[in-house]
Amino acid sequence: xxxxTMSNDADWQARVAHAFSRxxxxxxxxxxxxxxxxxxxxxxxxxxxxxxxxxxxxxGYWTHQLAERYPCAQVTGLDLAPGMLAQARQRYGDAIHWQxxxxxxxxxxxxxxxxVFSNLAVQWCRDIDSVISELCRVLRLGGQAHITTLLxxxxxxxxxxxxxxxxxxxxxxxxxxxxAMAKSGLTISQQTATVERFYYPDLQAVMASIKGVGAQLxxxxxxxxxxxxxxxxxxxxxxxxPEGLPVSYHCLTLQLExxx
Numbered sequence: 001x002x003x004x005t006m007s008n009d010a011d012w013q014a015r016v017a018h019a020f021s022r023x024x025x026x027x028x029x030x031x032x033x034x035x036x037x038x039x040x041x042x043x044x045x046x047x048x049x050x051x052x053x054x055x056x057x058x059x060g061y062w063t064h065q066l067a068e069r070y071p072c073a074q075v076t077g078l079d080l081a082p083g084m085l086a087q088a089r090q091r092y093g094d095a096i097h098w099q100x101x102x103x104x105x106x107x108x109x110x111x112x113x114x115x116v117f118s119n120l121a122v123q124w125c126r127d128i129d130s131v132i133s134e135l136c137r138v139l140r141l142g143g144q145a146h147i148t149t150l151l152x153x154x155x156x157x158x159x160x161x162x163x164x165x166x167x168x169x170x171x172x173x174x175x176x177x178x179x180a181m182a183k184s185g186l187t188i189s190q191q192t193a194t195v196e197r198f199y200y201p202d203l204q205a206v207m208a209s210i211k212g213v214g215a216q217l218x219x220x221x222x223x224x225x226x227x228x229x230x231x232x233x234x235x236x237x238x239x240x241x242p243e244g245l246p247v248s249y250h251c252l253t254l255q256l257e258x259x260x
Contacts, residue, residue, distance in 0.1 A: 033198045033209070033249060038062055038119035040253050041146045044190070049073050049115035053138065055103050056080075056121020060088030060096065066117060067096055076113075078106070080124070104130035112138045116145040123150040123171045132180040139258040145186070149177070151193065151250040158206065158247065161236035174252060181256065190255040199244035203233045206245055 042065070049070050054063040057077030067075045076097040079085050085098045101107045103118075103125050116135055125131045135145050150171050159165055172180070174193060181188055200206045236245055 033196070033247075034120050035061070036198075037148055037196055037249060037251055040192075040251075041117060041119055041148055044146060044255055045069070045117070046115065046144060051113045051140075052076065052115045052117065053078060053106075053108070053113045055106075055116060055118035056124070057088060057098075058084045060092050060098075062117060062119055063088065063096055064092045067092075070115075073115075076108075078103070104134060106134045106138050108138050110137055111140045111143075114140045114143040116143070116147075118145070118147045118149075120148055120150065122147055123154075128172045128177060128180045129183060132184040132186065135256070136184040136186050136258060139186075141258055141260045143258045144189075145254070145256040147254045147256065149252050149254075151252050153195075153250040154248065155210070156248055157236065157239050157245070158210070160239070161203065161232045163232075163235070177252060177254075181254075186256045186258055188254060189257050190253075192253045194251050194253070196249045196251055197246045198249070199241065199246055201244050203229075203236050203245065206236070206247055209247070 042062075050073050052066050052070060052073050052075045054066060054075070054077045057063045057079050058081075060077055063075060063077035067073070074097070076099055077085070077088055078099045078101050079088075080100070080102055082100055085100055088096075089098050099107060103122065104127050116139060122128070122131055139145060152171055152173055154171065178188070198209075200209060239246060
């Protein structure tokens with residue numbers, strides 16, 4: 001997760017790509033929350049697929065799993081961050097096609113895929129209408145898209161601890177996503193909104209978990225002092241549960257279909 005501040009589209013994309021490229025070498029070791037959320041998609045996939053696109057593939061974990069699950073398929077992993085793709089290519093080789101690109105302007109022709117998979121990537125795209133329109137364009141008739149994205153409220157504990165509302169990821173709400181779907185022509189076969197909470201022993205572990213997957217607190221004009229850090233720790237301790245310090249992901253899981 002990344003909690004970058006808003007700016008113009010080109011700058012935003014460059015900053016997201018840079019943050020995730022920097023995180024690529026340690027991403028897999030710290031992406032347990034992302035893996036658990038992605039499992040929801042895995043359990044709902046169709047029995048057969050022949051041309052598959054993984055949007056926001058990162059270091060290729062799910063892309064590789066898709067290639068193994070569908071051994072006769074042509075599988076493509078797409079990501080905005082070149083550093084992530086370099087890790088994916090090094091780890092899994094060139095049997096999978098790795099493509100740098102933007103989900104809001106997919107570099108593929110019409111009707112190119114019968115299955116699109118995307119785990120916790122769509123929330124980084126500022127134009128949800130373009131993303132969903134592009135999904136519809138590249139899907140074949142009868143094709144499916146299986147997506148998890150994040151809703152408002154994600155990272156609310158971190159925003160509270162640091163007293164920085166801007167640490168809340170600026171995502172479209174559920175109704176806004178449904179509006180984009182209705183405009184696109186895709187139909188929603190299934191949708192589920194859940195709150196997934198993950199627990200950490202201390203503030204250092206919390207911050208390592210989000211920074212390690214490309215995230216960071218927005219920079220303020222001044223450096224954090226020891227007093228700032230101590231105050232954040234004290235506020236976070238107010239939220240401690242028996243399992244540890246909670247971090248919430250407000251998730252939306254979607255199964256979409258392009259009508260015949």
